Amino acid sequence: MKLDSMYQDIILDHYRNPHGKGLRDGDVEVHHVNPTCGDEITLRVRLDGPVVADVSYESQGCSISQASASVLNDLVVGKNVGDAQAVQEAFLELMQSKGTSEGDEEVLEDAVAFAGVSKFPARVKCALLSWMAWKDATAKALAQQPAVND
Amino acid sequence: MKLDSMYQDIILDHYRNPHGKGLRDGDVEVHHVNPTCGDEITLRVRLDGPVVADVSYESQGCSISQASASVLNDLVVGKNVGDAQAVQEAFLELMQSKGTSEGDEEVLEDAVAFAGVSKFPARVKCALLSWMAWKDATAKALAQQPAVND
Amino acid sequence: MTTHPGSAFAGLLAPAQEFGDLLRKDFPILQRVLHDEKPLIYLDNAATSQKPRQVLDALNAYYERHNANVHRGVHVLAEEATALYEGARDKVAAFINAPSRDEVIFTKNASESLNLVANMLAWADEPYRVDADAEIVITEMEHHSNIVPWQLLSQRTGAKLKWFGLTDEGRLDLSNIDELITEKTKIVSFTLVSNLMGTVNPVEQIVRKAQSVGALVLIDASQAAPHMVLDVQALEADFVAFTGHKMLAPTGIGVLWGRQELLEDLPPFLGGGEMIETVTMGSSTYAPAPHKFEAGTPPIAQAVGLGAAIDYLTNIGMDKIAAHEHTLTEYAVTRLQEVPELRIIGPRTAVDRGAAISFVLGDIHPHDVGQVLDEQGIAVRVGHHCARPVCLRYGIPATTRASFYLYSTPSDVDALIDGLQHVRNFFG
Amino acid sequence: MTTHPGSAFAGLLAPAQEFGDLLRKDFPILQRVLHDEKPLIYLDNAATSQKPRQVLDALNAYYERHNANVHRGVHVLAEEATALYEGARDKVAAFINAPSRDEVIFTKNASESLNLVANMLAWADEPYRVDADAEIVITEMEHHSNIVPWQLLSQRTGAKLKWFGLTDEGRLDLSNIDELITEKTKIVSFTLVSNLMGTVNPVEQIVRKAQSVGALVLIDASQAAPHMVLDVQALEADFVAFTGHKMLAPTGIGVLWGRQELLEDLPPFLGGGEMIETVTMGSSTYAPAPHKFEAGTPPIAQAVGLGAAIDYLTNIGMDKIAAHEHTLTEYAVTRLQEVPELRIIGPRTAVDRGAAISFVLGDIHPHDVGQVLDEQGIAVRVGHHCARPVCLRYGIPATTRASFYLYSTPSDVDALIDGLQHVRNFFG
Ligand SMILES: Cc1ncc(COP(=O)(O)O)c(C=O)c1O
Numbered sequence A, B: 001m002k003l004d005s006m007y008q009d010i011i012l013d014h015y016r017n018p019h020g021k022g023l024r025d026g027d028v029e030v031h032h033v034n035p036t037c038g039d040e041i042t043l044r045v046r047l048d049g050p051v052v053a054d055v056s057y058e059s060q061g062c063s064i065s066q067a068s069a070s071v072l073n074d075l076v077v078g079k080n081v082g083d084a085q086a087v088q089e090a091f092l093e094l095m096q097s098k099g100t101s102e103g104d105e106e107v108l109e110d111a112v113a114f115a116g117v118s119k120f121p122a123r124v125k126c127a128l129l130s131w132m133a134w135k136d137a138t139a140k141a142l143a144q145q146p147a148v149n150d
Numbered sequence C, D: 001m002t003t004h005p006g007s008a009f010a011g012l013l014a015p016a017q018e019f020g021d022l023l024r025k026d027f028p029i030l031q032r033v034l035h036d037e038k039p040l041i042y043l044d045n046a047a048t049s050q051k052p053r054q055v056l057d058a059l060n061a062y063y064e065r066h067n068a069n070v071h072r073g074v075h076v077l078a079e080e081a082t083a084l085y086e087g088a089r090d091k092v093a094a095f096i097n098a099p100s101r102d103e104v105i106f107t108k109n110a111s112e113s114l115n116l117v118a119n120m121l122a123w124a125d126e127p128y129r130v131d132a133d134a135e136i137v138i139t140e141m142e143h144h145s146n147i148v149p150w151q152l153l154s155q156r157t158g159a160k161l162k163w164f165g166l167t168d169e170g171r172l173d174l175s176n177i178d179e180l181i182t183e184k185t186k187i188v189s190f191t192l193v194s195n196l197m198g199t200v201n202p203v204e205q206i207v208r209k210a211q212s213v214g215a216l217v218l219i220d221a222s223q224a225a226p227h228m229v230l231d232v233q234a235l236e237a238d239f240v241a242f243t244g245h246k247m248l249a250p251t252g253i254g255v256l257w258g259r260q261e262l263l264e265d266l267p268p269f270l271g272g273g274e275m276i277e278t279v280t281m282g283s284s285t286y287a288p289a290p291h292k293f294e295a296g297t298p299p300i301a302q303a304v305g306l307g308a309a310i311d312y313l314t315n316i317g318m319d320k321i322a323a324h325e326h327t328l329t330e331y332a333v334t335r336l337q338e339v340p341e342l343r344i345i346g347p348r349t350a351v352d353r354g355a356a357i358s359f360v361l362g363d364i365h366p367h368d369v370g371q372v373l374d375e376q377g378i379a380v381r382v383g384h385h386c387a388r389p390v391c392l393r394y395g396i397p398a399t400t401r402a403s404f405y406l407y408s409t410p411s412d413v414d415a416l417i418d419g420l421q422h423v424r425n426f427f428g
């Protein structure tokens, strides 16, 4: 059944038990909306020098957008910003693949479960909502940091 | 040929030798335009008490609109306003008949030649331009007259 | 169709099934089979309707035999196209019982119709002009297309925007009508039927109040025109807007009906070909309504298609369609409430409501509901349905909406109920 | 086709005949036979074009298999309809060489596109805002749809409206360009090809001057997009408008292309569903372009039809179409000038001109010319062609206009010439 390719068990698990949900201290807060369906996320990023120290969020949305925020939290917290951004780009690429890519498990870990979602254009935005918010927040947090190397 | 029913000889004669053309003194002047095609007429009416003393006009338009102004002049000048208005209504009815009426020759005289034009919706407005201008001008001229009977 | 022996519907469902089954033969798309041989069950009619063969035939005949630009030609095609286009206007006028065909303006959709009124008032002379002293009244259940134009007008003129709130039952709260509609009110604009909740609004009470203060009334009939007898004279409004694609017609065509005196007095909106009387470089004069408000080449084929849709609807009879949908709605609200954890947003009975039913299903997000229903061939809409303030009012992010039309049947309702059970199992 | 042995066209006419004859097989309406067995000779292409089978097939397929409202559904039909609609945007973007698909806005016709720009500027912030100090520059050969919106804007803001005049040869008189386009100029809007005279205008010189004073440039490409390669980057304009129905597409669809930065900075025009990001009763935020400018349910099927039309045109090749029309135009201007008392209004050669040719025939009124041609199955347009200032400029009430397209042939030209002889005899 085509549906199973979207609702992988990993996704449903993350949806039922989201990791890192709730708002905690952060350097920057952003609020993103999916105008198509009204899903919303408030997301905070705390950086510790070059490291993503925390990503906390409150969100409202479907299983895909909730699970995706949970997986995001797993994948980026504790990583160097540069590495985390690489993961974000790999995830974006996977979601834009229209079902043609399986994703690199080395880089994306649990997030490869979203490969099936990329076949459903209307749901790709759900999966990307938290990642776009994170990208935006991180860029802002970096801009706030005192310039070090130039 | 269908065309002959529109371009009756009477119409072509009036077109080539329009009666009463040119602007002369009048009580009221109106300017009417056919927005569909840009045909224009400037028309003056002079009343002498209850009588249509003169209808003079300058116009620009096709054979149908020119001939119709000429026939108008023939039919209304010299008549009582009320009688002239009856002719105008008979002409309007003929033009709206979509080819189903032949027109009453007693009332309409030469104007029955326009019966064929009523089959061509795009040309009905051409035939009516001068008549509508006359109707408008006459109403204005009457409004200017000192009230007599009430 | 599940038979509910002894239920209140016993005698109604079989005829309703027959009515819908007969009509759906006219709709090619309803023969479509989706993933794994699932027949399409189309319950997204409040978003847009499907098109019968008769409407497609009218479009094809127009393009294959009569296509030309309208109003300005003496050649045969131009005369035929003009007659067809203007004939469609006659059909619309008759359908809504307009006093005059010249009161029917063709637009591209209901949104343009609503914006057209807002823009007329922005540039109107007194007494219609909306300026910083004016007030505009709408409701909390409007479609975004009847909210945003008024927000823009209010921002741009300084006029104050006010609105009726909603009761817990999904109805307009009219308790403060005297504070809302006052001597300052220039226009009251509201929907006849809510697209999210199906609520049918009490037109008369609002119109009376508006008339008493001299305010204009605009009725958004987008969700009404497809489903019930629409009589603009009985409504006593000043303007009525609706959209073709929700009533079997092509996309790209909408209607604004307006009272003749108003259309004469109010200024044009879009400028261009067709809407003029005479043009010089320095200034122009405008053609009489409706042409004054129809700049450029109109949606000719789409108007012709709307005319064919109206013929189709009228042949069946709007009262019959309304009765059919009422049966379905009654059946659906009853059966939906049998589904555990399902909460209807809006009226929970079929009284004064249309055939669009929104609900939430426990804490399963509507997107997930819609996705799992889709897998079973059932097309519903999920989200805020362009009426986000209603979602905010009821503290929900979104709803799932099932909406019926003349070709819907009791077995569609049954399939929906079964589908929802499946959704619950899937996420259970 | 009459053969003119030894004429300049000897080698060109046979291939042109073949080109047109081959294509017209795709156009059902061109098989039509009118009064007394006269085959239709359609020379009214500047008013609107006919539609090939391929475009009608795309429309039917859309309605029979994929019809749904776009952008907001998770069901299969909604996904398919969205993909088709957005796919059409990709096709338009490629057709006009737009740097980004998000720069392509769908409207209902070119008139709406032109009004859209005028209204954006009315409500824009500095530096774009058109106010009482601003000047707007157009030309005397514009279509009413590129005159009236600017007159309205000028009346409503106090801005000054200025225009380029015309030379006796039907070209823009650029001699006073430095007085017309000044530091006060906010926008210069002009047509790429005149719909009445066929004149092709010198874009580069005007754009350079506008750029030098920081004015925006809007190009009305309604008569260009159907007939030649259109490259918005090469034009270096800020906005380009055109209309679907003149380029084989359905009625009810137009395009505005605009530079991304401008579309970001400029305010919305029509408000409603689809164009928002988030809505509360108090205020709304807007979606990014192009959606910001597409309020309500868009002309979905019509956009899909425009995509199919673009596929059709591209398969043939816009350069081939332009070359074909150039041959016909050259042949037509030559042969028309053989008709006694015929005066062409506009360029009398095929250099820098499109395939719309206006003329007057002695003192026979164009209405009468058109009527007698119609009787022979020849469809031309008569009147002021929504460009009345051109008629005023040349002191004529109206013209007869013959306009060609890809399916026109040299034998159509011959029929026109014979028809005009007949007109002269009839009124002789
Ligand atoms: C040059 C030009 N501009 C604008 C228009 C307006 O196009 P539409 O009527 O499709 O809005 C036309 C055609 O009518 C035209 O020829």
Ligand SMILES: Cc1ncc(COP(=O)(O)O)c(C=O)c1O
Residues within 6 Å of the ligand: C046, C047, C109, C110, C111, C112, C143, C145, C146, C191, C193, C194, C195, C220, C222, C223, C243, C244, C245, C254, C386, D273, D295, D296, D297, D298
């Ligand atoms: C109540 C209501 N008003 C307005 C609209 C807008 O109609 P359209 O999108 O055709 O402009 C809709 C539908 O989308 C609606 O349901």
